[in-house]
Amino acid sequence: MSELLIELFSEEIPARMQVRAGEDLKRLVCESLTAAGLTFDAARAFSTPRRLALVVDDLPAMSPAVSEERKGPRVGAPEQALAGFLKAAGLASIAEAEIVKDDKKGDYYLARIDKPGRSAAEIVAEALPAILAKFPWPKSMRWGSGTFQWVRPLHSIVCLLDGKVVPFEVAGIASGNTTRGHRFHGPAAFKIKSFADYEAQLLKHKVMLDPAARMAAISDAAHAAAKAAKLQLVEDDALVAENAGLTEWPVVLMGTFDKEFLEVPGEVLTTSMKQHQKCFSLRDPKTNGLANKFILVSNLTATDGGAQIIAGNEKVIRARLSDAKFFWDQDLKKPLDEMASELAGITFHEKLGSQKDRVERIAELAAQIAGAVDAVPEDARRAAQLAKADLVSGMVGEFPELQGLMGRYYAEKAGTKADIARAIELHYKPKGPGDIVPKEENGDSVAIAVALADKLDTLVGFWAIGEKPTGSGDPYQLRRAALGVIRIVLENDLRLPLEETIPKAEQQYFAQGRVVEISQDAGESEDHHLKRIYSARRGLYDFFMERLKVHLKDKGSQHDLIDAVIALQRQGTPIAGEDDLALIVKRVDALGEFLGTDDGANLLAGVKRASNILSIEEKKDKTNFSGEPAGELLAEPAERALAAAIAKAKFDTNAAIAVENFTGAMNALAELRPAVDAFFEKVTVNVPDPALRANRLKLLSEIRAATLNVADFSRISG
DSSP states (O other), rough: EEEEEEEEEOOOOHHHHHHHHHHHHHHHHHHHHTTTTOOOOOOEEEEEETEEEEEEEEEOOOOOEEEEEEEEEEEEEOOHHHHHHHHHOOOSSSGGGGEEEOOOTOEEEEEEEEEEEHHHHHHHHHHHHHHHHHHOOSBBOOTTOOOOOOOEEEEEEEETTTTOOOEEETTEEEESSSOOOTTOOOSSSOOOSSSSHHHHHHHTTTTOOOOOHHHHHHHHHHHHHHTTOOEEEEEEEEEEEEEHHOOOOOEEEEEEOOGGGGGGHHHHHHHHHHHOOOOOEEEEETTTEEEEEEEESSSSSTTTTTTHHHHHHHHHHHHHHHHHHHHHHHHHOOOOOHHHGGGGSSETTTTTTTHHHHHHHHHHHHHGGGGGTTOHHHHHHHHHHHTGGGGSSHHHHHHHTTTTTHHHHHHHTTTHHHHHHHHHTTTTOOTTTTTTTOOGTTTTTHHHHHHHHHHHHHHHHHHTTOOOOBTTBBOOHHHHHHHHHHHHHHHHHHOHHHHHHHHHHHHHHHHTTTTGGHHHHHHHOOHHHHHHHHHHHHHHHHHHHHHHHHHHHHTTTOOHHHHHHHHHHHHOOOOTTTTTTHHHHHHHHHHHHHSSSHHHHHHHHHHHHHHHHHHHHHHTSSSSSOOOOGGGGGOOHHHHHHHHHHHHHHHHHHHHTTTTTTHHHHHHTTTHHHHHHHHHOOOOOOOOOHHHHHHHHHHHHHHHHTTTTTOOOOOOOO
């Protein structure tokens, strides 16, 4: 068994592309080896700024011989069919094929193809040029007069199988066993003979091959430097990974900037140093504010201890932070209301108006839903009016990721109420699955109102103009907006019925004369117009339900339980809280707990049995057996007991659900179990008497109806 080692040495590969490129190289090579019949133990990919490397362990020397049969056309088939068969089978003439006798369909030709095994070196030499020619770089380039493309100019290729060079050529570069180390500390070429030798010699030539090792080295050294300075590192795993992609021999150094820059918000300084110089910020544990120090990562060990490198970075950092301070000072001269007025010149969407139009809609909607989140309506309206103002600020123009946060700082500087200023920052939350949501318990009621209004305005507007998510894309991030609404509602346990709230958002568009797609057309009847509005609204409502299902599945809920509860709305079953996200989740949770008990599992079996009998008999009779059974026809004690139990269960479940006591509703259903069990044990449904049979089928229908107060049990597996 042999070891395959590949290295592709080039000019600097962008940090963001390295890890993905290493995985692509591993995937493509492994797929090619497997397709050729070569099995192997494991494959590991590595990347540095100047190289991609792959090692495949325990590769056999030869692929196995293969024998296969290919069925051909019938004897006497046209020449064209025979020629195609010969070409596909690799035969020189039809005489090389066998004739197989078949009395039913007629004799036909059969080719027996024996493919001898091939050497692993031959397979690799054939596969690598094809892989490199079509390598899936996000961006690539050509150089010189050739047509070959790579992310940056390719300099050398190492390809060793069991220590021997696998010969091939790509773009005029012949494969070999020679590579180079660090650009400055180990530029001389050296030969390698195995992966262990390769990794050891790279380390000797100041190259850490494994990106995980470089990340660990950067993190450990940065924390150590911060500790030595009695400071704390501002953690940033993404920045650690980026610096690992920029260095082959990372060396951590510490620099200083002028204290006057600490007047600027810390997030601005951190963002500026990270974006422009890939530097880490440091925090003073005594004040919990930023210190006027930073950590940089160099790609070499300087003879002067890094003094010149530090000085150069300090000079650039000073210029960058001066720009940030300029933006901060200039923005503070302009009130947020003045910034907000400039939003009229920024288009939100051609059909949905300007950002100012949007702010007006959000402000009114936030005020309307403020009561549901215990926020002061006028505070919610004011926060919404200022929420997007910082979009025209110089700082957000330079660092778009600081939108909202800068608005909060500008509002605080102007003396705005604390909860309004905080709402300006938090109304964008959550920005993703792992992001926080504003919480009532943290005093974020105003932020919740504005955040919900912002997301609902986006959803209603784009849904109305037909810009809905597709399987291939969601350019307006409507899925994220819907998930944001869901998380805010659930994590704050809000009562926010969608069928009340969505029309309120629609009304803001109508008031502005927007959304002509669902505005009333000239000559259109009011009835038809309302139907179109309801159709668009229902589509958005269903979208929310689908996103809720995704969210609950991610949290571990069974998909069939979610379907069982949500299905009630789609069937038009009148249930309490049918459009209330928080109540739906409580219902799903209670249902899951109930079905985990013996009573729940057995009742589910009884309901399914009743439904199956009903389905068969209704299909046979071509009729529906819904409706209350006639009391005088309840002949058996077991069916009278069941009728009484159903009536009690209906009453008790409705009463429990009315006060959102879903556990109580499940307990009420549990009381049905003994009566259902006794009925199926002692009563025959399909009796000769048609009236008695129909009455008992109605009783089965009532079992199903009683459970529909809680969920559609037919959608639950088990």
